[in-house]
Amino acid sequence: MNSRVNGQLTQNDPKDEMTLTPEPSREKGLSQQIAVKNEPGPDAGDVWSKDKVFEVKDVTVSYGGKAAVKDVSMDIFRNEVTALIGPSGCGKSTLLRCLNRMNDLVSSASVEGEILYHGHDLYGPKVDPVQVRKMIGMVFQKPNPFPKSIYDNIAFGPRVLGLKDIDERVEKALRGAALWDEVKDRLKDNAYGMSGGQQQRLCIARTMAVDPEVILMDEPCSALDPISTGKIEDLMDELKQKYSIVIVTHNMQQAARVSDKTAFLIVEMSSTENNRWGQLVEYDETDKVFTNPQDPRTEDYVTGKVG
């Protein structure tokens, strides 16, 4: 195994029920005062003892028998932005899509290992992917609004989930995505008339409308111009107050700007070069990954020596 994971992860007691403590508002900064429930690990930083949302344990994802990403273990924490970076083909999107069971849509996909969501096995026998996706939402690389009005786009989720107060939800979601002022007078217009950046924020609002806990983002800005990208990055800062965000990005600077923790993956090849798969190299606080990486491969990547 070639991976090393930094930041010793502390164990929460697995509980069947957890009470929710409202998080104190977090400022961006290195020193944070968070009520720590468990004993700190060897490299104790407060950042590793928060509530975990996901625990990924020795996960290998294969398509049709061929591994796409191997032996990934990492924990993802609540109310943080966790970034997955790495060169093309390292399996970051594949890994992301396991977190909300979107890989189920590919019939040849198989997942080994464990992914725990608040302590429960996400791939357990009784788990319903539909329910999973109500709690873990996703924003895709290319904005994919529905061919409906702006209002109906946002309202779709709550309607199929049988929620009430659609009007309020729509407004709240649009405000939360910093889109309300721009579209409040044209809610009945077709969503396709919006610019790319607005469409992506619409997709974010759409995801928020169903009250998920986690928002997964698969390269959300790669199809957008720099100004829209900036708006969405600003948004992420606000979003993490309420949600936990996992973002895949091929843009290192973006990861450095927005994320609290960063996971770096690479592409490994078999000796015959017939098989390629992704492997987790390093996972640590973002500042450390970019300024003081532990693994030489990480350093090569973040300094731009290798693509």
Add this chain to the structure above:
Amino acid sequence: MKEVLGASGSGAATPRSLEAPSPRYGEKLIKGLLGMCALLSVVTTTAIVISLLLPTFDFFGKVGLTEFLFGTDWAPTFQPASFGVLPIVVGTLSTSLWGMCFAVPIGLASAIWLSEYASPRQRKVVKPVIEVLAGIPTVAIGIFGLVFLSPLIEDVLPFMVKVPPFSAGVAGLAIGLMLVPIIASISDDAMRSVPGGLREAAYGLGSTRMKVATRVVFPAAISGIIASLVLAGSRAVGETMVVLLVAGASPNLSFDPGLSVLTMTAFIGQTATGDISTGSITYDTIFAVGTLLFVMTLVMNMFAIRLVRKYREVYE
């Protein structure tokens, strides 16, 4: 009970479960219903095969297979009856052959023009017009052949219409008009999908348009073109109304375009409309001929589908 508390921010937690709230029978039911709709297509094919086969077996119980397939006297309703199917098979092949003789050059030429010579605006107008030809009901084409073509050709080329107004050749010509859009449209699609790079390479070598069209694009698209020809041929073999109106009803074992012929489809069409009792030899004969027709077109269609599928896979 797997309970996970949704944490959508500061505020009360809403208990939500990872398990499905209900077994979702509705979803499974719908999937089943839709699956049955799809299954209907299989059922139909099976039904066709069964409906054809049973009386066919009856038939071959009474008439020998060799007599049927190789006999040259077709008189199933006469006394004494004879069941040599060759005349009507040749009748079908004759009209189809003459149809293809007309449709292949016209269709391919149109396709080459559309694909290699026509400007986008010209294409936009001409291609749909050709496709209109495919939408004309066959009975209208039959009337065209009977009322217009037959007298016209009789005047100009009397040897083509020896038994006016019926003629295998004129029927073939009318069928050919029907086939032109099939050949033109599919061959045009095939040629258009040849990558531009191949054309540009040839032009870059100083080649003329004609050479590019005939020596580069046409060979590259040959399988799609062949598929179009096979499909057209299958259509010609299965055509009924034109031959009923124009080809006549005499089972002549000949490819002479001037004679009147009886095709397999015309035989079925004429005989099955009369009053025939189920189980009679005439009834069975209809099915035996139907089976032969079905097998012929099935083989042709499967061949064409194979050709088509091989090239679609390359693209998708």
Add this chain to the structure above:
Amino acid sequence: MAGSIGGIGGGSERTRLASAGAKAVTIDQLNNQPRGDRLKGNIFLALLLLALTIALAGLAAIIIQAAVKGAPAFGTQLITNGPSTLNPDESGFRPALIGTLYLILGVILLVVPLGVGAALYLEEYADGDRWWNRLIELNVQNLAGVPSIIYGILGLAFIVRGPLDMGFILAAGSMTLALLVLPTVILAGREAIRAVPPSIREGSLALGATEWQTIRKQVLPAAIPGVVTGVILAISRAVGETAPLLLVGAAAFVTFNPTFFGDDGYSALPVMIFNYAARPQDEFRVIAAAGVILMLIVLLAMNSFAVWLRNRYEQQW
């Protein structure tokens, strides 16, 4: 069958053939005179255009000769009267028109749920690798190429007689025609459903919608214009079909308006036209030609409506 059918299978095969062609061209170039080429090229183009003109002239001739021949019989009696052999001037197609209308209604009722259902199943639920799904697909493709008269035989053996034993009634004709156009509707439905991009489905599922919710509220609404266009085009084919109806009892000489289940017989527009045309007397051929024009008008209306629908409602993704 207008799919995009490509060149030779496998890039290498196509490249090989095209390279051979390019090689032949190169050799030609190095050997031949350029001036002769110009002439050859022009002759070639002239031949192509000649062929094209013949095709288009044929189309024009069909329509024009029917109009010219049938002109004497044009009049409202075509639509209001029934057929009459004694008074050809008074002959009309009314029972046939109503028969065709009822037949089409029956076809729509059968073909839309079955065809769209099958298309949905094949596109949304079926796993393409399973053998039974491939069998279904193969069947649909084959059925689309079966000669129409075979469907007549099927109707005769199974619906009119045989297990269903309905007799020669209009409903039997509807069912036979429905089976005939069903493969086309399934194919058209699949195209329309397939045109909806997967990103829409992913977006819906990622919000926690079920498969059926996604289909019902996203895929189907987006595919409806394409489906409706396909249905109309399939129906317009059914309107012109004669051969299968001959076998399932669409008699020509029906003077009264037909009913779905009545056993007094029924007719259809193309069948009546055929029977007029097959008579040797010229006045009946005139009526037949007028009927052809009538039918072409109906078809033109249907197809124009389909094209209008498609242009108006088609989703640009």
